[in-house]
Amino acid sequence: MQIIDGKKVSAEVKERVRQQTLQLKNDYNITPGLAVVIVGDDPASRVYVNNKKKACEVVGFKSEEYALPAKTTQEELLDLVKTLNTKEDINGILVQLPLPKHLDDKAVIEAIDPKKDVDAFHAVNVGKIMLGEYDFLPCTPAGVMEMLHSYDIPVEGKECVVIGRSNIVGKPMGMLLLHENGTVTICHSRTKNLAEVCRRADILVAAVGIPKFVKADMVKDGAVVIDVGMDRDENGKLCGDVDFENVKDKCSFITPVPGGVGPMTISTLMKNTLKACKLQNNIE
Ligand SMILES: Nc1nc2c(c(=O)[nH]1)N[C@@H](CN(C=O)c1ccc(C(=O)N[C@@H](CCC(=O)O)C(=O)O)cc1)CN2
Numbered sequence: 077m078q079i080i081d082g083k084k085v086s087a088e089v090k091e092r093v094r095q096q097t098l099q100l101k102n103d104y105n106i107t108p109g110l111a112v113v114i115v116g117d118d119p120a121s122r123v124y125v126n127n128k129k130k131a132c133e134v135v136g137f138k139s140e141e142y143a144l145p146a147k148t149t150q151e152e153l154l155d156l157v158k159t160l161n162t163k164e165d166i167n168g169i170l171v172q173l174p175l176p177k178h179l180d181d182k183a184v185i186e187a188i189d190p191k192k193d194v195d196a197f198h199a200v201n202v203g204k205i206m207l208g209e210y211d212f213l214p215c216t217p218a219g220v221m222e223m224l225h226s227y228d229i230p231v232e233g234k235e236c237v238v239i240g241r242s243n244i245v246g247k248p249m250g251m252l253l254l255h256e257n258g259t260v261t262i263c264h265s266r267t268k269n270l271a272e273v274c275r276r277a278d279i280l281v282a283a284v285g286i287p288k289f290v291k292a293d294m295v296k297d298g299a300v301v302i303d304v305g306m307d308r309d310e311n312g313k314l315c316g317d318v319d320f321e322n323v324k325d326k327c328s329f330i331t332p333v334p335g336g337v338g339p340m341t342i343s344t345l346m347k348n349t350l351k352a353c354k355l356q357n358n359i360e
Contacts, residue, residue, distance in 0.1 A: 219340025239281035
């Protein structure tokens with residue numbers, strides 16, 4: 077069994093982005109800019125936003141944080157997004173999810189200029205992904221693919237099972253595996269015989285949001301297990317959707333939590349922001 081080191085792969089991605097950013101500055105005197113919007117005081121979101129700002133520093137981007145109070149209205153948030161759409165020094169806009177319950181996240185995402193939608197959540201970008209003609213890929217699924225590539229794990233012809241059908245992870249994850257010629261099954265709360273379906277997987281991606289949901293008897297010997305979960309166990313300790321200690325010895329590869337998929341989400345965001353900057357400036 078090999079543990080996939082998301083921190084290491086993420087650092088490699090960020091280093092490549094840093095080099096290209098330097099080049100962009102030298103050749104065109106342009107610095108990519110990312111605006112991160114956070115509404116309310118969810119502690120996990122605060123950690124992720126801080127990590128995103130730190131990553132911007134590492135790769136040499138300009139970053140702007142817009143921290144709004146939990147009572148922010150839909151109109152105020154939409155106004156901010158519209159302003160950011162017009163800011164020339166901002167190439168990427170990211171609204172940290174989840175938003176407080178009174179806000180309509182769909183309307184907010186649709187208000188972002190698709191060219192600045194570095195999360196690739198806008199309907200235009202989702203459609204492009206479906207067609208395989210995209211500018212940006214959603215950060216978590218793209219980060220998973222990057223890890224598979226980095227460890228030379230082939231997808232073509234493999235049975236790929238994704239647990240979870242969210243718009244952010246499950247659905248696009250299935251699509252990216254399909255683009256690489258995997259045979260994809262997406263499971264959800266109504267799936268019958270879930271354990272049996274999971275046991276067919278050569279590549280099993282858990283994105284269900286339930287701590288330690290994937291048990292050893294749901295995993296085929298030699299499977300690649302990717303854990304997208306960001307949960308808390310009974311002691312409040314960060315853990316994933318996979319019962320890591322009991323599953324790991326059955327796998328050929330497994331991602332840990334923390335230190336697996338999470339850091340990849342951030343490095344893909346850096347890649348997307350650089351790409352947005354280049355596209356907006358007509359740079360190859
Ligand atoms: N607008 C978005 N909102 C959210 C996204 C997203 O891609 N765009 N994804 C998740 C959260 N997320 C990114 O924002 C994210 C989750 C986890 C990590 C991460 O680095 N995790 C670390 C552990 C961090 C900790 O100590 O708590 C790890 O796994 O090692 C980064 C980003 C929901 N919202």
